[in-house]
Amino acid sequence: MAFNTSVVTNQTRSTSNTSFCPGLADFSLGYRLVHGYVSLVVCLFGSVANSLNIAVLTRREMTSPTNALLTGLAVADLLVMLEYIPFACHMYMPQGAWRSATDRYSYPWAAFVLFHSNFAQVCHTVSIWLTVTLAVWRYIAVAHPQRNREWCCMKTTIAAIVSAYIVSPLLCIPLFLAFSIHPKNAAVDKYGQIVRTSKDMGDAKNMTLYIVNISELGKANGNLLSHINFWVYSVVIKLMPCAALTELSRRLICALLQTKRRRQQLTSGSARVLDKQRQTDRTTRMLLAVLLLFLLTEFPQGILGLLSVWFGENFFKNCYQKLGEVMDILALINSAINFILYCTMSRQFRSTFSLLFRPSMFDRWLLVPQHNENVDNNGCTTANNMTLVTQV
Template sequence: MVYSNETMGYSPYCGDMVVNLRYTYEQYHGYASLLVCAFGSVANILNIAVLTRKEMVSPTNAILTGLAVADLLVMVEYVPFAYHMYLRPDNYPRSDRFSYNWSLFVLLHSGFSQAFHTISIWLTVTLAVWRYVAVVHPQINRIWCRMETTLSTIALGYLICPLICIPSYLTFNLISRVELLDAVGNRPSANRSDVVGPLRNVTLYFVNVSDLAATTCLSDIVFWVYSVVIKIIPCIALTVLSLRLICALLEAKQRRAKLTASSRKSADKERQTDRTTRMLLAVLFLFLITEFPQGILGLLTLLLGKKFFQDCYQNMGDVMDMLALVNSAINFILYCVMSRQFRNTFSLLFLPAWIPKSNAQGISLGNPTTTQVTQV
């Protein structure tokens, strides 16, 4: 269905195509997000189960476990939100749709998802830094990136990130409004031909911009924190680190070409370390693809003002949510495709006993200083 300018309002910044996309995709977002969340929740539970096995313990895998926990919580919490906002029938009573409990949940959803998504960003940046140190400065890796330091960094992320998001929590609150509804909780039409039972005054609750945000520069602070501190700066850092890692991979390839047959063991060690780096680079690139656009949109909102927010940012909200959910769900596939040790450990844990298990050698998902070869 194509929506006209009269029904939706003209969008000077992004054009009608973006508006049409929003209203078309909105019809499917609820079902699509539930499918992604269902798959992603199971996938992250499997990630946690595999990565916490004794033979898989390493600083890098500890970071990946913390990342899986944050992603899991984001997706589990998104399920009731998607049901309430997108999947309930149009005739669902207005008194229930805007009840205090559901409106409070929507308000809490905003803060919860923001906090744990920020934790995911923190851990992704940590993962990039850890891998960069391991590949480019292996001589100091054992000191800087040991397990104790890694666990402290993960715990710090879970503590600091919710605090960074405090301005966002203060931007919205609940407001109440009394409306005249019929006996089943619906608002009557103008001619009241569809009224069921006697009319009554009902207090409804809505998520709205707080007085603090409306009367101060808090909303600008929130967009600066969200777009620059949480999104753009980490994306720039990841881009730089990823490029350095790619250069390190190319240098390692050149070194291997110069190694003689007597140095075959060293060549194999570098090759397996490179595989781990490639897999982690894939994780980083997926993050950049999903996060950079959100940061740019937030920054443009700061520069261009409220009109851009209404025309572009809001119309892209569901698409950005889906990109973030896909990013949170897809790491399991990357691990299975790119890490033999992850596949072998997964098969030992979850495949039935009558299915033959592979005896191939597998590389560690992330021992950053040595190549961990495991016979399974």
């Protein structure tokens, strides 16, 4: 039960017998065979990449409100990656498929699956709202630079990060209450596998297995809590942030184009002013890439969730659930790829990363200092300006 498919397991809204997404069943079964391997590769890379992000972004020379938000985002993404690894091993890897049913559906594993669905959703919600905050901060920096230091100072930024980590679990309360662990009697053969048909009964024994399903509270009042949970997930957690990011991204792109036109008119402007404008453009482009990548992975999930509420159980089972692993891997890739974006688009990030992780043996091959560099009393060279191009 992946974090973006664990929102609901049953919808009771009546619907016609129309079968939605008839071609997805074979695709879902085929991709499920490789999802465990793909997700493990992405999670291992993402865990290392987000750890490196945290190490670089928390350096003193990288201190800024934007970098603080990126650090909070990297922590949330790292937690998602680390937690998904044992889940993928348990649910998708071959050794999980061939373990006995009593092992795979034991109470401890059911408790872990329930924890996974709750914990991963909370961390991903934190990531979503920090991404929205990042877009707001960048828009203020571009559209209202005179108010940027006042509105987006470090104190306000820390408060926004803490709020995201506090409010996100509160938004997920319907999820916590809507699911619980249920015992289920099933016939298990001598190899520990669940017997599906009566002709295979043989020496099968009835055993108690444990699964995660909708709770009694979730079923009460016509599945009211489950419906609330689904609306919160699809609208509040997915579509509202996507709508906000779409509008903010549009405004940022317009601001970039306006700045480019203004720079073309400032042919007589000082080199310092033009260089600072280029720095702002590069940072805005990098953050736009982060926002657009987020939209590509989150917006389809919100739409599918909303359609599941509208069309009911038929659509949910035949479309949403069949795409569950695909949506999982897209979300995991989104959480893992920011390191590549930073390295590609931020010279300061690359420089700080190089200084932090470069082997000392490479120092002997560094270039001889140029005349425009200063030499301190200890004979060490220092550049006139230690800030390297892009302030991430």
